[in-house]
Amino acid sequence: MGYSKEQLLALLKDLQIEFSKYEHPAVLTVEAQHSASALCQAKYVGNKGGGLSKNLFLKDKKQRFYMVSALADTKVDLKVLSQRLGLGKGGLRMAPEEALGEILKVPLGCVTPFALVNQSARDVSLLLDQGFKAQQHCFFHPLSNDMSISLNAHGLDKFLKSIEIDPAYVDLEANPTVGKDLPPDLATLVPSGSIVLADQPEKQPSPQVPIDKNHVSADSKPTMVSAKGAKPSISEKNSKGKPVNNAPLQTSFADVGQFVEEILHRTSDLLLSEIKEETIKQHGEQLATVVSDSLRKGLSSDLKSLAVMFKNTAYTEGFHAGAHHQPKRL
Template sequence: MGKVNGPSVLQAVALCCDFTWRRELRRKRIMAYSKDQLLARLKDLQIEFSQYEHPAVMTVEAQAKYVGNIRGGLSKNLFLKDKKHRFYIVSALADTKVDMKVLSQRLGLGKGGFRMAPEETMLEILKVPLGSVTPFALVNESARDVALLLDKGFKAQERCFFHPLSNDMSISLNTNDLDKFLKSIGRDPAYVDLEANPAVGKDQPPDLAAFVPSGSTVLPDLPDPASAVQSAGGSHVNANNNCKAATEKAIKPAKDVQNVKDKSAKAVNPSSSFTDAEKFVEEILDRISAKLLSETKEGNIAQQGQELGNEIANRLRKCCYPELKNLATIFKNTAYTQGFHAGKASSLTQCPRT
């Protein structure tokens, strides 16, 4: 590797900063409400509320240390995802017992139809960080297809506490004013008994099925990358052969490929960035930028002097190589998967009718 001099390092830092700035600018094109904008909107709607600033809190228990002595009910808010990529906010009183399996059945999703939505999805859809999920996040256009289930226990409270898009503040208001806000964004508030456990069966349809969102947010989970490698080991589908036999043959894995699947089974499913070349490049640059900026601290510059460039180059190569190799492998496997499914669909459409 050639020697990297001081000016090159500074140029690299400048490029990383410029890239980060431009990326943030693109993200902000999809406008997200800020805490101050939300509070201003509540005032415009003539909604009466009290606000309490406190350190950022991640749990209801931590929040209670600052506002637990004030009259009103604290809320816990869950951001959930079902198997069909539909999203839900379940907002309940802190002491309400919410059985996820029961709630899933009541929505008609079967047992285990729910899971917690990943943090990246929370940021993308609700535009709030971890620990700040709140019904107020539905003000963002990106959350238009997210369903909201409110605990009917809120109705019995004089006031209820929620985070106003940020977990360093809590606001309290009554349910009438909460309803007023929700209706202002086109939402019909739905208060349900989250502790109920009604029977669900052939003659007893799910009582909450009407609240399942009809319009889903399209954030598909990609197939396991190992399946792409599996498919590559199969035989080509011949349109002149029997369709069923050809299809079964095409997806049958070879022994060597099965070993690849075993090694990949524990890998995390790739995010949507691996189907978009621009996002994939941004992912790489994000990681390199973070590593580079972490190494170019004032103390490092003073200590390393002119050798800082070489030192950073060596460290980047050492620490980034495994990550970048993993990213490239996932990107390759994703391409294999999409190519296989496209080829399979094309072959099936060419199968002669019998």
């Protein structure tokens, strides 16, 4: 059992960290966070001079986990970030949903740096957007998505140091050259060991992606608080035991051509991995059926995630268009 919202808020008070809290309806899904009300939410928070955050929970091929916490407008390219960590272009991908509950001890929609308070998450590497330091305060969910709290970078640092995490602020939009004489600039932030998850029962893949954008409702009522004193269980192989494409999913797809190319690339990689000489000898005339079934199982989760990302991009583009082209009142 992980920390509760109440326990976290009590800890912040004990640490004499000042914060404001805003109660609001729970944000249940990624899609809901990009609803029509998002424009009003952003306008309300913008008047407070704070920054919204988005939080990515990631893993690499060696079962090492990462959390990237950034301003909502910061562009995070997972391929570039993978290279900067020394993992290669395809080194990072979204962590599976079951890892949220087992490692971070939070449900979908509640990923924030505060989840690292749980002992099971202490080996997760945290990368913070350096843009947080320029904000008067930033908004995060306190382990529960029916409330948001705002605090400044100093308060966040104080919390992280209290749980023995040294804050690492990074320019997440930088793209430095990595080569023989130019080592990865973020290699020191790679966790030293892997995390082994418990075996999970087989279930239908979920289209949800653990990407959280924390917004505050325009109906929220702020309250100022001043303190007083073994083997990886998540397989990276398909049902036949053959490797599948583990390239990371991008956080958005603004280009339709790029979206289609990604689908074709993943399908091609999986198809080539299935058609081997021993497979042809073993299945003979049934090869087409076997390969078809394998493609369905291997691509179902990826294609659903890609579709959700494409949908979310459409919501986001519409949101930004509305935010920058609001008619002026006479």
